[in-house]
Amino acid sequence: xxxxxxxxxxxxxxxxxxxxxxxxxxxxxxxxxxxxxxxxxxxxxxxxxxxxxxxxxxxxxxxxxxxxxxxxxxxxxxxxxxxxxxxxxxxxxxxxxxxxxxxxxxxxxxxxxxxxxxxxxxxxxxxxxxxxxxxxxxxxxxxxxxxxxxxxxxxxxxxxxxxxxxxxxxxxxxxx
Amino acid sequence: xxxxxxxxxxxxxxxxxxxxxxxxxxxxxxxxxxxxxxxxxxxxxxxxxxxxxxxxxxxxxxxxxxxxxxxxxxxxxxxxxxxxxxxxxxxxxxxxxxxxxxxxxxxxxxxxxxxxxxxxxxxxxxxxxxxxxxxxxxxxxxxxxxxxxxxxxxxxxxxxxx
Numbered sequence: 115x116x117x118x119x120x121x122x123x124x125x126x127x128x129x130x131x132x133x134x135x136x137x138x139x140x141x142x143x144x145x146x147x148x149x150x151x152x153x154x155x156x157x158x159x160x161x162x163x164x165x166x167x168x169x170x171x172x173x174x175x176x177x178x179x180x181x182x183x184x185x186x187x188x189x190x191x192x193x194x195x196x197x198x199x200x201x202x203x204x205x206x207x208x209x210x211x212x213x214x215x216x217x218x219x220x221x222x223x224x225x226x227x228x229x230x231x232x233x234x235x236x237x238x239x240x241x242x243x244x245x246x247x248x249x250x251x252x253x254x255x256x257x258x259x260x261x262x263x264x265x266x267x268x269x270x271x272x273x274x275x276x277x278x279x280x281x282x283x284x285x286x287x288x289x290x
Numbered sequence: 291x292x293x294x295x296x297x298x299x300x301x302x303x304x305x306x307x308x309x310x311x312x313x314x315x316x317x318x319x320x321x322x323x324x325x326x327x328x329x330x331x332x333x334x335x336x337x338x339x340x341x342x343x344x345x346x347x348x349x350x351x352x353x354x355x356x357x358x359x360x361x362x363x364x365x366x367x368x369x370x371x372x373x374x375x376x377x378x379x380x381x382x383x384x385x386x387x388x389x390x391x392x393x394x395x396x397x398x399x400x401x402x403x404x405x406x407x408x409x410x411x412x413x414x415x416x417x418x419x420x421x422x423x424x425x426x427x428x429x430x431x432x433x434x435x436x437x438x439x440x441x442x443x444x445x446x447x448x449x450x451x452x
Binding site: 136141146151158175178185188189227254 | 302315316318319320321322323325326327328329330332333337338339340341342343344345347348349351352353
C-alpha cells in the first residue's frame with residue numbers, strides 16, 4: 115500500500131494498462147505469430163515499448179493503443195523473420211501472418227494447453243515435470259519447490275532451461 | 291480508408307487470404323481508430339491465457355527497474371556488503387598476524403636449538419609479554435565477532451526489506 119502511494123503516476127498508469135490489456139496484447143501477438151513463445155516475447159516487447167512511450171499517450175482508447183503497438187511489434191518481428199528466411203514461393207511474412215487457428219470460444223485455450231502439455235511431455239526429466247507444473251498446471255516456481263522439496267533456485271533454473279527447450283521444439287515442429 | 295467490420299471479422303475468424311491480412315495489419319499498425327476496433331472485436335471473443343511469469347518479467351524490466359527506492363536500496367546493500375567483506379578481510383589478516391605473534395616467539399624451542407619438546411614449549415615457555423598479547427588478541431576477536439554479527443544482522447534485515 116505504502117509502495118503504491120510512493121509509486122509514480124506513470125508507473126500506476128502502466129500497471130493499470132498492463133493488468134487490463136495483457137491478455138488482449140498476448141492474443142493479438144499469438145494471432146499474428148502463431149507461436150506461443152514468440153507471442154510471449156512480442157507481448158513483452160509491446161509493454162516495454164508502451165512503458166517508454168507512455169508520456170506521449172493521451173489516455174484515449176487504451177485498448178487500441180496497446181493493440182496498435184502489439185501489431186507494430188509483430189509486423190517488425192515477421193519482417194525480420196522474412197529477411198532471415200530463404201526466399202520461397204510465398205514470403206515467410208505472408209506465410210506467418212495468422213497461422214494461429216481462429217479463436218473460437220474456449221477451444222483455442224484448450225488446444226493451446228493440450229499442445230503445450232504434449233510438448234512438455236517430450237522433454238526429458240526433470241524438465242518435463244517442471245514444465246508441465248509451470249505451464250499447464252499454473253504452479254509458480256515457489257509452489258513447485260514446495261511440492262517437490264527442491265531448492266527454489268534449482269526449480270527456477272529448471273524452468274528457464276525447460277522454456278529454452280520448449281521454445282526450440284515448438285519453433286522446429288511449429289506445433290503451436 | 292479504414293478497415294470494415296466485415297474485414298475484421300474475417301481476419302479474426304481466419305476467413306481472409308494472407309496477403310489481405312497483411313494489408314489490414316499494416317493499416318492497423320498506423321491507425322489508432324482501427325486498432326481500437328480490432329481490440330473490441332478481439333475482446334468479444336475469449337482471450338488467451340497469459341504465459342506464467344510474463345507479467346512479473348514485464349514489471350521487473352519496467353516499473354521495478356526504474357524505481358528509485360529500489361535503486362537506493364540496492365546501492366545501499368551493495369555498499370554494506372562491500373564494507374562487510376573488507377572488514378572480514380581485515381579481521382582475518384589481523385588474526386593471522388596475531389597467531390604468528392603467538393607462535394613464532396616459541397617456535398625455536400629450547401636454547402640449544404633442539405625441536406624435540408617444541409609442543410610442550412608452546413605452553414610452558416610462553417613469555418609474559420606473549421600472554422599479554424594473547425589476551426589482547428582474544429579481546430580483538432571478541433570485538434570483531436560482535437561487529438561481524440552486527441553487520442550480518444543489518445545486511446539480513448535490508449535483504450528482507452528488499
